[in-house]
Amino acid sequence: MKKRILVTGGTGYIGSHTVVELQNSGYDVVIVDNLSNSSADVVDNIEKVSGVRPAFEKLDCLDFEGMDKLFTKYPGIKGIIHFAASKAVGESVQKPLLYYRNNLLSLVNLLELMPKHGVEGIIFSSSCTVYGQPDILPVTEEAPIKKAESPYGNTKQINEEIIRDTVASGAPIHAIMLRYFNPIGAHPTALIGELPNGVPQNLLPYVTQTAIGIREKLSVFGDDYDTPDGSCIRDYIYVVDLAKAHVIAMDRILENKQKEKVEVFNIGTGKGVSVLELIRTFEKATGVKLNYQIVGRRAGDIEKVWANPDFANKELGWKAEANLEDTLRSAWNWQLKLRERNIQ
């Protein structure tokens, strides 16, 4: 009997890749998404990739009654993966209340509905942003949580506390919080990938849009950091590797393998890569010369962060497998496919 899973934000970037991997592992998936940052045709593309069409409900996680009815319409949901959130750091500074409402109350609704509908476990999309600039690198799950640099980052920290407090209150809920580093790339089929609205804020979509000619040139935000080549360092993880971590985490929850009721894992490669290194690797992987210039630092950027993924490697038996060249090539193939489909 297939286990039924609810994936909120399932037509989004990471959610869509995770739905495919859940389906490949035999889960029966129900997607809820309000399409505020994605489109319904992602459901068609998920079906093309996995061969299975997930149930899809256009619904806002903030709609408590609507979500309550959803669990009745789709009985037997055993677990939730909660991707749905607003995630643009810069926008969160301009519109903090939108972020606090959307990112906090959507989680509160789910946690309130879980016991009523017999939902055992929830996986929460957290972020390495909770660490700020770590004092020690690579960063482990025990590193101190630092004051958030943005309302967005703060919502991730508060969400983690909401989950801990709810479980500590005795609610019949288990949780795994996955702290993602920098997800990049697209599915090998180039049928699903990252589709940023407007001007991309994140590095790789801006790189591929520059490479294809949508953007004139990439601005590299600073080369005067205390790093080998002066540009910032991040841990770029292939989105399919990240998606697979969610399947393993869901298996762990539903097979009662957790050692704590709330567990936290760093989901990263453990390898730091600088902006300039990523550019050079992209050029090597695709044969496309990138037009870029060094400009001033971007406010709020931290200098360097990469994961110590040992706990996830050992405890989950999960490890990032893709190499950076293949990952960057997947992003380029996705950008080429978008042009073919006249989408970007």
Ligand code: NAD
């Ligand atoms: P995304 O914007 O592509 O996906 C989020 C999806 O949630 C979108 O499809 C959007 O329409 C939907 N959504 C937003 N608010 C909703 C609501 N109230 N009800 C229903 N649907 C709603 O973002 P993503 O990159 O796939 O990120 C997924 C999750 O991972 C987010 O929680 C994000 O904060 C977290 N995360 C992302 C990154 C990253 O770099 N992409 C890094 C760390 C953590």
Ligand code: WQD
């Ligand atoms: C990566 C590096 C930039 C764009 C953000 C959020 C984080 C998470 C992932 C949601 C940095 C540099 C970027 C550009 C550049 N999102 N850069 N030129 O800032 O590490 O993390 O996205 O959870 O919470 O903070 O990712 O891709 O924006 O930047 O030089 O046009 O690329 O300075 O060093 P970041 P990013």
